[in-house]
Amino acid sequence: MNLRKFGSLALAGALSFSLVACSNDSGSSDASGSDQKLSLKVGTTEAGSKAWDVIEDEAKKNGLDLDVVDFSDYTTPNKALAEGTIDANAFQHLKFLAGYNVGENQHLVPVASTYIVPLSLFWKGHDNIDGIEGETVAIPNDPSNQGRAINVLVGAGLLTLKEEGLITPTPADIDEAKSKVKVNPLAAEQTPVAYGEGKPAIINNNFLGRAGIQASSAAYKDDPNSEAAEPYINVIAAREDDANSEALKKFIEIYQTPEVEKAQAEDTDGTSVPVRRPASELQAILDKLEAAEKDGK
Template structure:
């Protein structure tokens, strides 16, 4: 009788252990798998929203997000093109379209992120009305940001363009320059570094924030966001042919949330405005 009881008790323990092992295996199967690695290219060192997503995706989706920092507006796209980066998030839709056309690359936008209004900054002037004859003005030299800067100077009353609706104007489109300003074209990442050398500089918001500037309080003139601002919406982009990969859809789902929007608002002091609820990419 005692031997029978011992056998039954032992069998029960084995059964419970087996059930427990099965439960553990099922619950931990996701974390037991090797994480899926994705490399995202960003511009600069301030990327709080991606830091947040890095933790969320690892914890909830077993996706290991590596954040690769770039200092310019060219290599994040060439890195996507050559496959060393899976996706990037730093540029406007109009910049990407022009980049692909000029460089022969095949980088495709898959989701909207934010709009970051461009601003006019100065260390020497308290207002644009103080501009003097022949003052030097720095603006980005790439096609889309160059045009955007010229349109901003038109809106600020510094120059006058022949067609302000043209999103690809150049200096040749200036029809009035009452202060005879000397426009110096520099790589976008150099415009904030030129502040000591010029009267005013037109700086992309990302670079301004990176330099410690507060666009909402320190810009002498800030770009207005309107219904016609869509060409300047920033995007997440991948190599053409990869746009339907499920892992990218998962990343977009986690990015386009209220939590991420709040982090963007706080980390940029309101300088970057989430736009994914305003429009969707077709």
Template sequence: MRTPVIAAAAGALALTLCLTACGTEKASGSGSAAGDTLTVGATPTPAGEVLTYIKNNLAKKAGLDLQITEFTDYVTPNTALQEGSLDANLFQHTPYLKDFNESKKTDLVPVTEVYLPAIGVYANKTKDVTELPAGATVAVPNDTTNEGRALQLLASKGVIGLKKGAGTTATPEDITSNPKKLVIKPLEPAQLPRALEDVDAAVINSNYALGAGLNPKKDAILLESPKDNPYNNVLAVKKGDEDDPRVKKLAKLLTSTEVKQFIEDKYKGSVLPVETS
């Protein structure tokens, strides 16, 4: 059986209950008058850092009291959004969001694309993915879309071959050629940086790589290209909230020139702002 997708306040009481129930999260900021307050869930890096920049530099001028609740997994921020203890979240790409909706019977929708945290292959002893030794163990994310994304990245360099038509939901069962007899080891995404000590290579999402002190642009031995990439991270809300004025304010700030410059300056190519027309 496939491992299910893993991953990311109407008032102060709802936020308190969320923080009590979810041991992996923390909140930043203080409340203000209801109506302009928007509670957004995020993984700490880069989403939490981008939102904190907006909170400290742009939100007040835009008339928005931004509250940030951080999560270290990919499931709780969507569950909290569906249940109403969050107004929005920022941590996931659209393929993951669609898969989550299908598997969890939720109705969450993307509002705007924000940035691409490129997924990459990391290894302690190998400098090129094509030089992985025979029988090497490669850890990959165990959620549906990021596992497929990891396999596609490996296939892009020919170290494995995938069945024709295998896309974002590719699985190890779709591998048609494996000349090095690599052992694919699915793990919970947050565990992947720690797993580098025990495996030959790991395919790690940039938010977890950055959180572990890795620099995707410098340390990854293979990094996916931003060209025609479907994995840009999105601001998401519960269906029906897309036109909420507070959400629209945040969406505008997330795609502003100031935020794009912040992303470029801070991440130096490890996270890429989305270009909008």
């Protein structure tokens, strides 16, 4: 089976993106052995968001001693988790985690899903894709988003690939003769510029606000419930040996409350979609992505 393809894998569970020094007493009883005091050190890149403010408040209310460590880059949170200086992290989607595990020969695991943010096509003055045939669509050219952007256009019926079901297609995989549009890969921060010039563009959420573009004005967006979107489900990750700790279970319970969901929606201009899929199914998706990553697909 070509590992670039999702194939027919039946997946029910899974798309972003916290740290006390890790110790053996995380989730253990206090010195007296009476009341259980749980503590957890979690890494994220979004500690200043409304969602994390709510998470910290809910942790206090629920007796979880939560130490949130904010990272300024996307490389360090997984390294810190693998080295044991944090207990878990919440900042990434499954595809990013797969790339880290394969590249660094690690085995961090997804213990819970959080949310997914659809990737959207914007076209100034248009609220749908009628009449877009023949246009050139600007897409982000970074490895994390280019393949997804191409698959968004495939899902919209605008592009045809030479081979169906590719997880991370590149422009070279596009069958131009059978496609209705062309693509112009640009640095992600340049896609809003193309939009401003009247060209259709696929734009990452984090660039919308800076460009004054409303997420609700998208002409098309991918289906967050589709199989093609599964690699982009955001997850909470942990070391395999700690995946069932009581402190981590409590953190997951807090993260998945309606209060946190509401704050996440505010942080993402209403675009985040909560995802609740079992850890076993998230792991199945991750295994598939890691296999494809190893094959360079």
